[in-house]
Amino acid sequence: MSRLLAPSQAWLFGRGVDLAVFAGSALVSVGLMLAAPALGLAGETPLWAWVLLVVCVDVAHVWSTLFRTYLDGDEPRRRPGLYIGAPLAAYVLGVLAYLVSPGAFWRLFAYSALFHFVRQQYGWVSLYGRKARASDTERRLDAAAVYAATLGPVVWWHANLPRGFWWFVENDFLPGLPGWVGTGALVLQGLVLTAWVGFQVSRAVRGEGLQAGKVLLVLATWGTWCGGIVLARDDFAFTVTNVVLHGVPYFALLWRYTRGRFAEGGYGWLRPLVRVGLPAFVLVLVALAFGEEALWDWLVWHERPSLFGEGVPALPPDVLALVVPLLALPQATHYLLDAFIWKPGREPALLTRLGWTHGGRAGSPEGSPGGMAAASTVVIPGVRE
Template identity: 40%
Template sequence: MTTKQPWLSDPQKEIGLILAPSLLPVVAIFIFQDYFISHEVSSFWWVLLVLCIDVSHVYSTLFRFYWDKPTFVKYKSLLITIPVTAFLIGAGLHFYDSMLFWRILAYVAAFHFVRQQYGFIRLYSRKEAASKLFRTIDTVAIYNATLYPLLYWHLHLTSKLSWFVQGDFVALKSIIASDIVQGIFIVIIVFYMLKEAWVSYQNKLLNIPKNMIMLGTYLSWYVGIITFQGDLIFTLLNVVAHGIPYMGLIWIHGEKKAPGFSFGWKGIAIFMTILLGLAYFEETLWDILVWKDHPDIFPFFTAHDPLDNPFILSVIVPLLVLPQITHYVLDGFIWRFSKDSQARI
């Protein structure tokens, strides 16, 4: 019988950094929906959501794996092999077909976002003495929260949404399939709610963090993809619910391992300055060499045209996405690594 909530470290930090980011933006969307429906991703929103959260959270991987000496030494071969292999595959793929490159990257990114929610559910149910059936229901329920909206996206493909570039997801239009998966979606929710009600009654305790993760995942993915289909709403809900909890987990891990890694203003300033500096540098290169779509944010070499040589682009683009790809792949290991002797989460 569980006697207390399965917090990782500090409940207040986890509520603010891991649980709230998937819930509060949904509330904001409904309160100010007229604004969010009528506006696109402006320069302000791009800086806040893409630069400060989405790109920055990718570089927090450096704190977890590459700048943590015991972890790097232990997994050195893997941590070097992953980016080298990713670059070689990416370069070959982009040279062969650039659209196929972006499409595969979009699906890898979506898988990464889906898996992160599963990882958090596993972390917050680690102390539950649950049967295999109940653990399976948890797993199916969290995947249901993310995969159904993604299936809906494919079945109702719209020009209003894209992950990286327009048309990166494949259209699978089918009214019959849409009705079937919607029914399955509802049935899984009912099963999960009944299971949680029974477990909570038996244990005389509701697992709050696990169920907040579950609720936040359902709300942010459903509202961002199905209820509303605007780019600003999707980006807000998708990025905030993913990026901030990831950085929060990295921070909590750092506090547990390094005595001087404290949640004070100085620590936050150093942490965020490093992430923002790296993110701005990367996006500067993207804007100068490839996109040329944010001259107000990156006022450098604006008179020069973007690169158009296929061979050079097939080197530059995979090189620029390398931090993302490495981050995506390593995310599949972070939950396993959390069990090693050096990582006490």
């Protein structure tokens, strides 16, 4: 077994954390989906599950980007054009889309979210490849595997509309694909993943070992996307499989970055909060998420008065054209910024802050915040964007 696994484990965060945030998230998601009928959870997502999954995981992970961007005082000064331009562009585009029609806005927003979700899974597998110094052939095959695991179910979904769930709102995805296209997408997915599994087996046979974290990530992605889209029959099943594997690893990434930046002396007036550790970090994000969702409910949805109160009377369409893109701005900005802020080729210090180069978990004279175990220190020569 040691020969099978030893050559290039290259865990991203450390063995225990990787297993928890990738494999653990997937197991919890799929387990809840399968147990939902017996637990009486099938159908619409109950309020407690909505709070836990949507507010405390999905919306809160969006706000965690603040610790990589606007709350890191040096970052806005270093790239002011990005941090001013991204939300401004997102808001203007959102208003223009909403003025065309609310359906156009939600369709644009849904496909932006879908692109972001798919690219995040590719980003994780790409990081594993960098840390393992994988060959170009292996990295291309890994990319094909993760795109097959995500896009196969998505194409199938488009060919089998309507379903018992939507990404954001009803009819936000375009219908019209014939059924055989969806079937073909799943067949192609199976062929690509079979080739990828064959490559992993051949590595083991050659004595090169398995990168267990990456293997578990790809399998977790396949299980949750197929389970939550192809097998799911209701909103709860889709929600639980959709948000946990997406949000929980991102929390781990942002907390790792926050600790690294703290060790450099960053965050200024926020240092006492970061020093408290992971609980304070999560509580701040959950509070911001609750605030956002309260505004959505007061001003737009009016669906959960037992949680947020009655809110205001229905707003006229021209006001909603300004309000809805504004409320969506944290999420839209998160989508845009995520395409720029995790490129180590442009910012070598990023790898040190994440603990992925020499000096990984640097100490701090003021004490280091508590939380997740540190990852193994790994040198990554010639990192490219």
